[in-house]
Amino acid sequence: AQSVTQPDIHITVSEGASLELRCNYSYGATPYLFWYVQSPGQGLQLLLKYFSGDTLVQGIKGFEAEFKRSQSSFNLRKPSVHWSDAAEYFCAVGALYGNKLVFGAGTILRVKS
């Protein structure tokens, strides 16, 4: 069965510190992977996506993610967190030529000053 696991429900980091949000997936075919961010009261905004090529992908707002097939992981990173990054982050996986996405449960990021 297809699934996405985000092991951390909450993460708190200091402003200016580095960030890594973990995502592990289980998928039978070649995965198409996404990270979305949701600010309070808002919909989901796409941060980045991966479907082929370079396994390190760059996204908006200074985020990047690395696809590791051997570990079935797609972790999100940012070298220096800003207070405005406080939000909920969702990892999702789908088929390259499919419509459905499977989402993780989300990780809530808190940023302390």
Next chain:
Amino acid sequence: DVKVTQSSRYLVKRTGEKVFLECVQDMDHENMFWYRQDPGLGLRLIYFSYDVKMKEKGDIPEGYSVSREKKERFSLILESASTNQTSMYLCASRPPVRFSNQPQHFGDGTRLSIL
């Protein structure tokens, strides 16, 4: 930029009422989706539509139906609302699957409370 608009940000209804949630997109996308978002569960797909009058069940369709009479509009219907349908509902759209590298674009959500 793609614009996905959900008609209501907040909605309060009573048990047993028929509830309509509306979603409109402005990019001529074939595919539209309705998700339900609950804390600790992420987003779960209720229904999606890949063309006018075409629909397919998602993972949690029970208690819901959908309507797509025009390409830009996708409605989610709660036939007889119940308290366990209190949730955040998100609509999304995307181009056809042949444009495989295009993601889903989301609306701002409707927070629905059933009393």
